Amino acid sequence: MTMTRASDAAAEPAATAAPPPDSPPSPMVRTRTRTRSPRTWVRGGGLSTLVFLAPMLFVFGFFSWSPIVQSVIMSLQKTNLLDAPTWVGLDNFANVLADPLLGTAVLNTLYFAALALVFGFPLPIIMAVLMSEVRRGKGFYSALAYLPVVVPPVVAVLLWKVFFDASPTGLFNTILGWVGIPAQPWLQSPATAMPSLVLEATWAAAGGSIIIYLAALLSVPPELYDAAEVDGASIWRKIWHVTLPQLRGILFIMLILQVIGTAQVFLEPFLFTSGGPNNATVTILLLIYRKAFQNSLGGDYGEATALSVMLAIVLALLSWLYFKLTERWSTS
């Protein structure tokens, strides 16, 4: 496919050799060329261009483009590794939607996303605003805030699992004991399991957001603060009427990124609770994993991809929105 296109583009040595600075070759230059023999193509750099493109074409072809197409095909097939796949139409989608666990998984994922927003979205903003105002120790504070992000996520989860020890001598329960709060079951009870996961996820992710907000805060024009002061604005009013409106672009982008990320939460429910207790932490991704890989008789790949495709459509819309927004904000 690319070969034919490459040879179409073949004989434009003039265009590839001397494009006007910072602009793609104009169509006029292209249509002027006539000779299209393989030799002129090679001499014009067509072959070496392909050599440079080869690594990308190879990895994207096999490990990105083709799996994307395959996932659509597989969602319409009954597939396991043993028998030849058969077409089943929309049966996989119907089965997925009829699965009683799907509703639980969707609600759990939404619950996780909502809790993560409540805990995890304002916290980095507040921290970044505070950190941007201290004059000394900013680097030290940034490093401390970023430290949890450096800890490998698996280590973080396993470590917090020890912290969440539900016995009265567990680490968090000991701290609660100091202030007279009774021991909590943390991961052991359906009511507290999900908030516990969110607590760890927030700890692990906040540092990255803080650093991004700190950089964004630098781009607020100082003249705006001066102008606000002329109007007699207090510190709080400056934050509310200058800082936050100036950050609205990055705030919205971070919001969308967080929603896209939390919709695909897997590591925490998988390692902390395996979806338990009583399915209280089964998320959509965990359900996909179970359908595909946790069946001793070979996975139901069709159903798993059907569910992935449904989730992907929702997330792709969000990413598209994200892309449109970043594009607008970066050109304005």
Next chain:
Amino acid sequence: MTTTPPPVFEGVDAPHAAEGIRGVIGRRRADRRTDAQGDRGIVSGHDRKKRGVRAGLGGVHGVLFVGLVVAGLGPLLWLAKSAVTPTQDTLRQPLALWPNGIDWANLPQAWNDVHIDQFFWNTIVIAAGSWAFQLVVATTAGYALSVLRPRYAPILNGAVLATLFIPAVVLLVPLYLTIVNPPLPGDVSLLNNYLAVWLPAAANAFNILLVKRFFDALPREVFEAARTDGAGPFRLFWSIVLPMSKPILGVVSVFAIIAAWKDFLWPMLVLPDPAVQPLSVRLPAVQQSIELDVFLAALAISTLIPVALFLVFQGVFLRSAGLGGAVKG
């Protein structure tokens, strides 16, 4: 969480990035310094003279210091202490400042008996391979699409960009089946082969976008001069474009290595043989079979390298992370 799209890099433009990444972020701050007002934020110099504001800022300092030390450093210090504390002490008094006995043997036990040494090595091999493949694919593709610019470049560009909108989850099953049964002649499988981790990692559209944008903004005159002097496309790539692109190569490298070190689900699926698994996959698996103190020692050892790298290359890490903020809000 590994599937979260990476932060935005719209603001990375080569003229500034050529001054080093610091140029990208520090630019506005530098601009501001030349401002008559000097370096200022929300709180004005006038505000800072007020007693209430000063007390408030002092309080902010206190809250930040205590909060960040407890939340950022606390868990790591606890892990370091517990790595050399006997299990019973950790279980009974997790917050005791000084354990009743110190069990240095935990560390060598984790290293040798739990074979952390080997999983450590596997992790390094996986990260190094992912890094190399990602760098090769991103730079060659970026060069072809940005500098060589064949006529079909926009189509390829679109095909690469489109994959950014496809969340990784949709690839999981078909990609796994590709690895189990790759489109190669004969009965081969890439399971338990590191290529199964390296190659999919290299199909990273974000890297290509990043590198291409950087190359787009490099001065064309330099390329023209090199071509006039008789440099072919390979020479131009190796001797002109790559040396001019160190800042962006650094960013791609940091992201590639961190992502490889953190990844869990994919290596768990395609590397079922414990002998080739990285730390992230082995640690949850060995948890059941070893004592808590040795396990905590294993966790501590696994955290050591990333934390040490961070402390040494702090600037690079924080600047890469903060690049997302270079988006014009």
